[in-house]
Amino acid sequence: MRYESLLDALGGTPLVGLPRLSPSPDVRLWAKLEDRNPTGSVKDRAAAYMVASAEKDGLLYPGATILEPTSGNTGISLALVARLRGYKLICVMPENTSAERRTLLEAYGASIVSSPAAGGSNEAVRVAQGLAAEHPDWVMLYQYGNEANARAHYETTGPELLADLPEITHFVAGLGTSGTLMGTGRFLRERVPGVQIVAAEPRYGELVYGLRNLSEGFVPELYDESVLTSRFSVASADALRRTRELLSVEGLFAGISSGCVLHAALGLATKAQAAGERADIALLIADAGWKYLSTGAYGGTLAEAEARLEGQLWA
């Protein structure tokens, strides 16, 4: 297939069956391979839409500086767009994110401001908001509250899924900014009666949840509970085990958040199978495993991998 430029190759990702992990011919799992995007993650969709939207609104002009709290994929996606369109990029990321992401961001020409590991992305958001207040000329796209993030999925991911899998019964994706679930979820709900929209949320080690007051918690502005039908918390051990199953059973080398999503999807599949119901469950593979090799997730025993992952942001 031919495209005018790398950014034009965005989206249109394959949906592949997972026959070996599916419980029966009536209860099937399908994986949407978002690692097949220009920088290798689903975030390319949100980045392209958020930048286009800011350009349209006159917020971004040549030479402008984009500031974003991101622990990885969104930053890498923005770094590509910024490089090609002539913007500077500053990413605020927790210091406990993987080395690959930092190296890649710097290679694209982005600057990195580190935020404390304790508190995870909450803390990165806070640091970025402080910087934005000090530098009013910097443009914070703010993926957690930018409607263009969800709209990217309403206009692209959702229609792609429905075209490839008109019989879809469930859509499962990771919950972060909630953009993927909100956009795809709204689109599917409008067109597929009874479709279930299911969030899989990583459950980290205690360090990540921090010690701050509970009134300072964080819920993304994009998050609308009414779009979801259920939401599952997946422990690191389960996410790791499923990530390895994707690789060993189906040959799919995915990032750890995809193991988290698979764990929730298999729970739904088991439930449908037990109830004797047909199910076509689409799950979103947000990225491949390359950026997580240094976390030790793919080598040694599961217990060793889990211990190495403690305190890291793996999704």
Place this chain on the structure above:
Amino acid sequence: MAIEVRIPTILRTYTGGQKLIEGSGSTLDELIADLDGRYGGLRERLVDDAGLRRFINVYLNDEDVRFIGGLSAAVSDGDTVTVLPAVAGGAR
């Protein structure tokens, strides 16, 4: 058997530092009331007039209770309830 409840670091001042506590009840509301009897003040940190506090997430066997009845969600012996503060998550 009882219902096992996992308490986040921030709330362990109410449980004498314990990470795992046990309680009983037939709904989440009853369970929290039972716990509050022994760990006074805990309920107030989890629940306000509108229900579960905005920045508190409670999971019953890993499923968010907001989608299965909230405080009215049915619980039974052998279940695991996990309480977590809402965070922005990881790699966004």
